[in-house]
Amino acid sequence: LEPLGTLIEYLRASYARDYKRAYRLISAEDRRLKDEKTFVAERGAFTGFTLEAARILAESIRATPIDARESGDRMTLKVRLALPDANKLAPQLLGWDEERLNALPAGEQRSLAQRLRESSRKNDLPMIEGEETFNLIREAGHWKIHLDWAEGVKVAFRPVVPAGVPIELKLLQPEVRSQPGEPFNVALQVKNNGKDPIVARIGHRVEPYEYRDHLDLLECGFLLPVRLLPGQEEEFTSTYFLGGGLPQDLRRLEVSYELVVLH
Numbered sequence: 625l626e627p628l629g630t631l632i633e634y635l636r637a638s639y640a641r642d643y644k645r646a647y648r649l650i651s652a653e654d655r656r657l658k659d660e661k662t663f664v665a666e667r668g669a670f671t672g673f674t675l676e677a678a679r680i681l682a683e684s685i686r687a688t689p690i691d692a693r694e695s696g697d698r699m700t701l702k703v704r705l706a707l708p709d710a711n712k713l714a715p716q717l718l719g720w721d722e723e724r725l726n727a728l729p730a731g732e733q734r735s736l737a738q739r740l741r742e743s744s745r746k747n748d749l750p751m752i753e754g755e756e757t758f759n760l761i762r763e764a765g766h767w768k769i770h771l772d773w774a775e776g777v778k779v780a781f782r783p784v785v786p787a788g789v790p791i792e793l794k795l796l797q798p799e800v801r802s803q804p805g806e807p808f809n810v811a812l813q814v815k816n817n818g819k820d821p822i823v824a825r826i827g828h829r830v831e832p833y834e835y836r837d838h839l840d841l842l843e844c845g846f847l848l849p850v851r852l853l854p855g856q857e858e859e860f861t862s863t864y865f866l867g868g869g870l871p872q873d874l875r876r877l878e879v880s881y882e883l884v885v886l887h
Contacts, residue, residue, distance in 0.1 A: 627699050627760050630767040632687050639685060639707060640678035641670040651761045651768040657801055658773060666800055666808040668861070672726035673733045677717060680740045681708040684749055697762040698770070704755050712750040716740075776803040777866060777877060779839065781810055784882040790818030791852070791883055793826075796859075804868040807842060811861045812881060816852035825849045827882040832874075839877060840865040849886055 630649055637646035643664040647655070650663075658666075670678050684707070691702040710720065716736070718724045728736070743749050759770040779800045783793030796811040816822050826846045830836035845860030852858065 627692070627701055627767045628687065628689060628703075630760065630769065631701060631703065631758055632685065634769045635687060635705070635707070636679075636682035636685050639682040639710075640675060641668065642675060642679065642682075643667050643669045649769050651770045652763055653761070654769075654771045654773050662797065665811065666797060668809045668863075670722060672722075673728065673737075674717075674720070674722045674725045676733075677725065677737060677740060680737060680744065681710075681713065681749065684708050684744045684751070690755065699760045699762075699767070700757060701760060702755065702757045704753065706751050706753045709750040709752045771803060771806075773801040773803065776801050777870065778875060779808075779864070779866070779877045779879060781879045781881065783812075784880050786883065786885070789822075789883065789885055790816065791822060791824060791885075792817055793881060793883060795881075800864075802866045804866050804870065807863055807865045809861050809863050811859055812846065813857060813859050814846075814850060814852065815857040816854055819854050821851060821853050823849055823851045823886045825884050825886060827880075827884060829880045829882060831878045831880070835870060835874065835877060838867045838870050839879070840867055 634646055634649040637643070637649065644660060647660045647663050669675075686706045687703040689701065689703055691700075693700045714720050716739070718728075725733075740749075759772065760767045761770040762768075779802060781795050781798050781800075783795060785791055785793055792813075792815040794813040794815075796813065797809075800808050800810065802808055812826070814826075825848075828841065828844075830839050841862060842865050843861075843863040845862050850858065850860075
């Protein structure tokens with residue numbers, strides 16, 4: 625694929641949250657730092673009919689080159705983007721509730737998919753536009769998206785449980801490499817290994833403290849206190865966004881998940 629073709633395919637896969645497909649378009653340099661399973665888990669892929677609906681919408685994505693600067697096997701490509709407004713489309717898609725969308729009867733799914741295709745064909749979809757710059761690298765004659773995770777920030781997560789408390793905290797992604805502007809998910813498993821019910825909350829502390837505002841918690845799966853029966857295990861997912869403005873030499877942030885027993 626030419627650079628623009630690679631970029632559009634990557635944007636469409638990312639919009640549809642078809643991250644297995646998107647992963648194949650990422651540079652080998654980046655893939656060495658993050659395998660496909662980790663990449664997909666950090667972002668939260670769509671499945672079933674939700675994926676189908678998102679793919680239909682993604683076909684309407686357009687990217688028009690504004691500036692391209694090529695140096696050897698590397699290219700910086702600035703484009704004007706137009707993509708379907710997922711927020712405005714949410715009422716038609718049950719608020720993007722994946723469980724509900726995937727549970728719709730087959731007939732309703734077909735009808736909804738047809739309406740989306742028709743709106744796309746007529747250019748009736750609500751769109752958002754903007755300008756973005758992407759880096760690409762040529763590998764064996766093929767252009768790939770270069771996310772440059774090697775120069776990104778490593779965000780390390782650490783569970784902290786008070787001594788004597790029979791609660792087990794397990795992080796499924798204890799470490800994430802990210803660049804500013806990339807959202808990512810972190811899954812936390814919580815298990816009560818004790819003989820009594822426990823109500824607890826999980827605090828969230830970022831270090832270095834002065835950079836705490838650069839790591840935004842977009843969605844917290846354990847915002848409220850959690851009640852666990854003996855032997856009960858729950859999994860919670862939180863979504864983070866690494867903002868800009870971090871010092872160039874900052875390569876690591878640490879996040880502590882601190883368990884506090886309420887009763």
